[in-house]
Amino acid sequence: xxxxxxxxxxxxxxxxxxxxxxxxxxxxxxxxxxxxxxxxxxxxxxxxxxxxxxxxxxxxxxxxxxxxxxxxxxxxxxxxxxxxxxxxxxxxxxxxxxxxxxxxxxxxxxxxxxxxxxxxxxxxxxxxxxxxxxxxxxxxxxxxxxxxxxxxxxxxxxxxxxxxxxxxxxxxxxxxxxxxxxxxxxxxxxxxxxxxxxxxxxxxxxxxxxxxxxxxxxxxxxxxxxxxxxxxxxxxxxxxxxxxxxxxxxxxxxxxxxxxxxxxxxxxxxxxxxxxxxxxxxxxxxxxxxxxxxxxxxxxxxxxxxxxxxxxxxxxxxxxxxxxxxxxxxxxxxxxxxxxxxxxxxxxxxxxxxxxxxxxxxxxxxxxxxxxxxxxxxxxxxxxxxxxxxxxxxxxxxxxxxxxxxxxxxxxxxxxxxxxxxxxx
Amino acid sequence: xxxxxxxxxxxxxxxxxxxxxxxxxxxxxxxxxxxxxxxxxxxxxxxxxxxxxxxxxxxxxxxxxxxxxxxxxxxxxxxxxxxxxxxxxxxxxxxxxxxxxxxxxxxxxxxxxxxxxxxxxxxxxxxxxxxxxxxxxxxxxxxxxxxxxxxxxxxxxxxxxxxxxxxxxxxxxxxxxxxxxxxxxxxxxxxxxxxxxxxxxxxxxxxxxxxxxxxxxxxxxxxxxxxxxxxxxxxxxxxxxxxxxxxxxxxxxxxxxxxxxxxxxxxxxxxxxxxxxxxxxxxxxxxxxxxxxxxxxxxxxxxxxxxxxxxxxxxxxxxxxxxxxxxxxxxxxxxxxxxxxxxxxxxxxxxxxxxxxxxxxxxxxxxxxxxxxxxxxxxxxxxxxxxxxxxxxxxxxxxxxxxxxxxxxxxxxxxxxxxxxxxxx
Numbered sequence: 001x002x003x004x005x006x007x008x009x010x011x012x013x014x015x016x017x018x019x020x021x022x023x024x025x026x027x028x029x030x031x032x033x034x035x036x037x038x039x040x041x042x043x044x045x046x047x048x049x050x051x052x053x054x055x056x057x058x059x060x061x062x063x064x065x066x067x068x069x070x071x072x073x074x075x076x077x078x079x080x081x082x083x084x085x086x087x088x089x090x091x092x093x094x095x096x097x098x099x100x101x102x103x104x105x106x107x108x109x110x111x112x113x114x115x116x117x118x119x120x121x122x123x124x125x126x127x128x129x130x131x132x133x134x135x136x137x138x139x140x141x142x143x144x145x146x147x148x149x150x151x152x153x154x155x156x157x158x159x160x161x162x163x164x165x166x167x168x169x170x171x172x173x174x175x176x177x178x179x180x181x182x183x184x185x186x187x188x189x190x191x192x193x194x195x196x197x198x199x200x201x202x203x204x205x206x207x208x209x210x211x212x213x214x215x216x217x218x219x220x221x222x223x224x225x226x227x228x229x230x231x232x233x234x235x236x237x238x239x240x241x242x243x244x245x246x247x248x249x250x251x252x253x254x255x256x257x258x259x260x261x262x263x264x265x266x267x268x269x270x271x272x273x274x275x276x277x278x279x280x281x282x283x284x285x286x287x288x289x290x291x292x293x294x295x296x297x298x299x300x301x302x303x304x305x306x307x308x309x310x311x312x313x314x315x316x317x318x319x320x321x322x323x324x325x326x327x328x329x330x331x332x333x334x335x336x337x338x339x340x341x342x343x344x345x346x347x348x349x350x351x352x353x354x355x356x357x358x359x360x361x362x363x364x365x366x367x368x369x370x371x372x373x374x375x376x377x378x379x380x381x382x383x384x385x386x387x388x389x390x391x392x393x394x395x396x397x398x399x400x401x402x403x404x405x406x407x408x409x410x411x412x413x414x415x416x417x418x419x420x421x422x423x424x425x
Numbered sequence: 426x427x428x429x430x431x432x433x434x435x436x437x438x439x440x441x442x443x444x445x446x447x448x449x450x451x452x453x454x455x456x457x458x459x460x461x462x463x464x465x466x467x468x469x470x471x472x473x474x475x476x477x478x479x480x481x482x483x484x485x486x487x488x489x490x491x492x493x494x495x496x497x498x499x500x501x502x503x504x505x506x507x508x509x510x511x512x513x514x515x516x517x518x519x520x521x522x523x524x525x526x527x528x529x530x531x532x533x534x535x536x537x538x539x540x541x542x543x544x545x546x547x548x549x550x551x552x553x554x555x556x557x558x559x560x561x562x563x564x565x566x567x568x569x570x571x572x573x574x575x576x577x578x579x580x581x582x583x584x585x586x587x588x589x590x591x592x593x594x595x596x597x598x599x600x601x602x603x604x605x606x607x608x609x610x611x612x613x614x615x616x617x618x619x620x621x622x623x624x625x626x627x628x629x630x631x632x633x634x635x636x637x638x639x640x641x642x643x644x645x646x647x648x649x650x651x652x653x654x655x656x657x658x659x660x661x662x663x664x665x666x667x668x669x670x671x672x673x674x675x676x677x678x679x680x681x682x683x684x685x686x687x688x689x690x691x692x693x694x695x696x697x698x699x700x701x702x703x704x705x706x707x708x709x710x711x712x713x714x715x716x717x718x719x720x721x722x723x724x725x726x727x728x729x730x731x732x733x734x735x736x737x738x739x740x741x742x743x744x745x746x747x748x749x750x751x752x753x754x755x756x757x758x759x760x761x762x763x764x765x766x767x768x769x770x771x772x773x774x775x776x777x778x779x780x781x782x783x784x785x786x787x788x789x790x791x792x793x794x795x796x797x798x799x800x801x802x803x804x805x806x807x808x809x810x811x812x813x814x815x816x817x818x819x820x821x822x823x824x825x826x827x828x829x830x831x832x833x834x835x836x837x838x839x840x841x842x843x844x845x846x847x848x849x850x
Contacts, residue, residue: 132598137681158679163622164613168681169594169688173557173772174646183647185769188589188718197588199718221599221690222608222849248769254583256562256593257682263594263771265646293613293624344610344673345849346688347598424647424770
């Protein structure tokens with residue numbers, strides 16, 4: 001067990017029951033307040049530990065991190081310079097400073113006050129400047145469901161699906177952080193009973209429940225990352241809502257894949273939970289049959305038992321949980337995704353994002369998109385306010401949450417919450 | 426006619442006959458030498474005008490460009506700060522300084538010597554840090570050829586093809602500049618007569634002859650760019666070799682499009698030719714039938730008569746020109762590509778790249794890929810050294826060139842030249 005994960009650790013900062021952010025988590029983000037410019041912070045309970053202020057007061061200098069890595073509006077420089085080992089050491093150093101058994105920061109009243117900011121007073125920003133973004137399609141139930149709807153149940157999975165983690169390049173510029181509202185996109189669609197397409201607001205707006213991860217600086221172009229090395233290049237994870245316009249997608253995506261059906265926006269949660277913090281939640285994955293090629297074989301338990309949920313808050317403010325899924329419902333692991341991604345020599349950089357694809361469990365209540373939950377609109381989903389949903393309506397707020405829990409320690413992601421506004425004329 | 430395009434202009438810098446870089450061009454790039462750190466430069470004849478040195482000596486201060494925009498290893502800050510109007514004014518200012526009728530720089534012997542660097546002494550770098558890269562599929566002959574080979578001639582074009590410029594997100598991290606060698610990628614493929622895939626070096630390595638363009642900073646996420654506005658967001662153009670592994674592509678690309686078959690490398694020419702410099706080469710495009718939706722309709726002549734060629738230099742050093750195409754062989758214009766890209770509210774940033782897709786003319790000699798030239802390997806292409814090619818072999822160097830010519834003025838791109846090295850074990 002990595003020391004920072006010890007279930008017995010307690011912080012002198014109050015961590016309310018049910019918080020996603022105990023001392024065993026310490027996820028990294030970028031925040032600002034009315035008085036503080038954007039900077040690196042770490043969530044602890046309902047507070048944020050201000051890493052710039054901490055560095056400025058000398059608490060991080062022995063760890064070898066210069067102030068300028070924290071006084072910026074993105075985590076990229078820190079991730080790039082620190083690397084896997086550096087980020088591990090930094091998290092452990094912060095854990096020591098927050099530990100109730102410690103005195104170094106705990107005993108300094110003025111420094112404590114200066115370095116701890118209530119989350120409710122802070123604005124959370126997009127934590128990384130995303131270089132390239134890749135989306136996978138790695139949940140078998142999701143791929144099966146989509147295959148059943150658009151092809152047939154006997155051939156739901158394409159021949160390649162169990163041989164490689166199918167993925168595609170996504171759009172990085174339109175990735176936004178939780179809280180940023182999304183305008184319903186316009187686009188070109190064609191009705192089933194028409195020869196002619198039309199242009200206008202998307203009618204079948206959907207979310208996709210995913211988890212994304214951000215990478216460290218990789219190898220030079222042409223060099224490959226093996227499955228044994230892959231975890232060394234994974235910084236941490238966050239919730240990812242891969243907004244999708246199903247009607248635009250249907251008309252545009254053959255033969256080159258999803259394009260404008262996805263690129264209008266993707267929303268992520270603001271805290272990067274380090275892979276180290278998720279060690280207690282490792283579980284074995286599915287038996288992969290047929291056996292995968294040697295380059296995709298992996299050792300150990302590379303799947304994670306992290307409960308996920310999706311809520312829809314309707315215009316009246318009532319929230320209905322429409323999906324309860326789990327990150328363990330993956331066929332391909334992050335290790336395999338990154339290994340495959342690198343298998344042609346494609347380089348990754350500090351701040352690239354790879355996302356899981358929609359995470360659907362076998363139970364209908366664990367489907368990760370409205371497309372599946374309403375089975376292409378044929379089974380409306382009941383809302384607690386008495387209305388029903390086939391897809392997402394203007395004024396709806398979609399909220400994704402996730403956390404794991406072991407030995408009484410809960411490690412969570414917070415939430416990604418996005419309101420859908422009407423299309424712009 | 427924009428003054429900098431005047432065919433009567435002559436520079437006091439010698440411009441050899443047949444040069445791509447007369448005073449009417451003035452393309453921007455990033456260069457360094459043994460003694461000079463990477464910086465912004467402009468090609469003129471066989472020389473480079475060093476914009477950092479020029480700014481340092483005060484020649485650009487009236488134009489309002491601070492030195493730091495030129496003393497960097499990418500054009501992004503200049504593009505972002507200058508915008509369309511600023512880049513136009515900068516090119517005109519440089520044209521005035523290089524004009525044989527001028528005296529301001531011409532008369533200053535020491536400044537001339539300090540600001541002009543022979544191209545043969547310089548290393549040319551990737552001119553932009555690419556944010557997002559999008560590839561289109563906008564040449565009808567190319568789409569038709571591929572459709573004939575992989576589907577059937579009667580249904581070669583997909584139903585959506587003439588209604589929208591089909592495109593997909595590409596990989597930005599692996600875009601490299603001319604001169605950088607490419608390793609043959611490895612990947613997963615499946616032979617037609619097998620149930621099982623294998624992993625190993627790609628056997629069907631191909632180029633794609635394309636032109637790419639780089640964008641200015643766009644509008645906020647959610648806002649659209651109309652076809653009337655699109656040119657205001659186009660900085661300039663360059664040659665683009667969209668390397669493709671046909672065997673990897675065939676196995677991986679259904680249903681989400683090309684991924685590892687493309688992401689191992691794309692190569693670009695080092696000089697960004699401003700759209701302004703290409704004004705003399707505007708031509709009308711094809712009649713678009715069926716008529717496109719109103720948002721894709723455009724005014725004026727938005728296609729460009731720019732001759733393109735592809736050469737293969739075999740291991741012995743003999744070059745064979747295998748394709749002669751032209752940028753006018755496009756069905757969808759850059760204006761339409763950018764308008765469509767933005768039609769869902771997707772934002773663009775200074776330094777994003779959009780590429781044309783393979784540019785194939787109707788004549789077989791004008792096909793822009795080996796896939797088409799050798800018709801899927803069935804018609805080997807003869808090399809001047811007596812060998813033949815179906816696809817690209819290790820040791821081959823692929824060279825793309827392009828230029829337009831009007832009233833005795835030749836505006837060119839230089840070349841993108843890339844040697845293919847064996848796969849890394």
